[in-house]
Amino acid sequence: MQLLFFPFLGAFGIIPSDTASTKKTPLSILCTSRDLYNEISSHLFSNSVQNVILNPVYNEQVWMVIQFKFRAREIEWALRNRADSERHFQNFPHSKTTMVVHINRPDPTDPGQLVLLWQKINALADHLIPITRPNIKLATNGPWRSPNPPASWGPDRDLFYQMGGLQESIPFGPKYCPDYDVVMLPFLRLGLWVEDPTNVPAMSDEEFDILRRCLFSLFDQKGIEHRLEPLLSMTKDTAVREIESALIETDLFLETRMDELAGITARFLRLERYKNWFEDGRSWESVYEAQLEKQLSAYPQVITDIDLLLDRLSTRYVVLILLHHAICSPRSNLYGGLGRFDDSTIYTTWDSEMWPERFPSGIPQLSDVQTCLLRFWRPGKDLFGKFLAYSRWLGRRGPRKLDGQLYTV
Template sequence: MEPSPMGYFGRLPVELRMMIWTDILTQRSTTILRTSSAIYDDIAGPLYETFQITLSPNYNDPWLTLQSTWTKLTWELQPRDGRRKRKKFWKLLYNRSKLIVDILAPQPKDPAQIILLWKKVHDLVTILNRAKYDRSHIVVRLKQHQGQDWQNGKTPVQNIKYPGDPHPNHLIVFLPLCRLIRVRKMEFHLISTDVDRFATHRGFIRYVNITRIFDNIDGMVTDIDFFFECKLDVLPGRTAAMLRLDRFANWFTTRDAETSPYQRQLLLTAWEYPNIVATHDPYLAAWVRSMELDDI
């Protein structure tokens, strides 16, 4: 037997070593990874093999949950967590990992849950696009949650009725993912107990296939984002109430009491996409036009 760089410990069967590493890591002690390159190599393969990210439509659930499927180590991210916490997600070895993203179905009786998922998917895309390493393999799974599916019968669920062409929930959570960069392989799956009759599956695959020829992803994303901002003011349900509270709590997030990033972004949308504003908020569009006339 060749000498092991880990001494007698390296002579143990790999199954026993993995049990020991799992026990150490599940105690949230990752310092073992820095003890030697041999130990790091022995652990890193299984540790980074598969990560699972869960996005829940429930307001009280974590903003984002990431779990190593081997060690069951779990990291949670909240919306107000700063750069220091997010850097842990940016530095993960995505180039060595398979990343499974589970998006749980929202409840139509609480319509703003789809807005919450919209925001979470946006944030996830931002995190992944800022990551140091390319993503080797991403699998997105739309899953049932608390008895709710992504469609009723053969009709895709649409929590919030969009003016014009239908915008079902599965399309809402898919569009931000079109902004992902540096991904080598990507898969989409709809998990349903009635997959043979899952009409959404065919429609979803159709959207996936035409992603590359979307004329203006940024415009489509901005349109839905502004549409949700307008609808949030009148939507019923607890999730809508909490999102309105969050919006006002974060209205001013700079030291300058006169500067509102939220308001600045809203006006930027009004000036860059006047047709979108005119569609969803004609009163704001009229106000912007009056400001432009005053400047002449």
């Protein structure tokens, strides 16, 4: 019975991915008549609910789930990746329905789930900001409070409960960074409702009042004065900068901690980060690096509590380059298996599909990867000479001599 409604949904660009087709539907005329579209859609979507389900469990085939309920009927389909979800949110008539975003609690024994939720929620905010403001409700599913403070809190049990007693999957040193605050923070961007937070017109008193109400409605109230003091102290002149700073700080915190997180989700997230570090081909352009540079340029102060000397970032990049060499070497049939005796070849083409072939179960913690790499390259020239050759070649995109040897493209 549900399949009978797919032609109607298709007229609005709402087709489950498994049933997508280029065939015209009986309501294709709606695509050419705005009056017909408005009249029929107002009846079709009357009292309807669009449930957006964000699951923290890693699934390569499911990025988010859409569940559409109208007139006692229900249709559900999966969006496989971020590109699918972007197309959905561009086409769906959100202003004609109620959206309920369901956020399932991450498992603290698999801390990478919190990072995955952060990525999905930020993507959702990116999709929602350019469209007409929909009616959005949030539902957090699961017990987000922790019966006991994490071991990192030591004897400060009472302080933990004074600050909210919320589950904290990834400790943030001197700060308290509960999972609930992490997943709610990106929705503050919808309080600002601007695509570019660095270019925002002056905020009126009314707009700032709405933003403050949004802040208090999003976050758990117990201990909020301790957890979110900078945001509670913002003014209409500082609000944009405070919110953007909090977002960047959280993003960098999760990004750096992901290097050493245990669990299957973190393994696959490390794989996703590494395989997509550069664009496929020979351009060596990196969206990841461009975003990081933009963050550090805009708010350099946030790095002080996270990666003061950029040691984590440097280690991550060294491991990336050496792993790329290790993956490519066997394909060249070089003497020595992993090409550790080869001093002349730099692999200049980026192929993202090589990474999941080599790491079908994800990439281990980077400290373990470093240990593994040292089994194949001696510390010193063999290991870091190859890295220097890569990094210097990337700077010029061409051949060069290093220590008297020619590294060819």
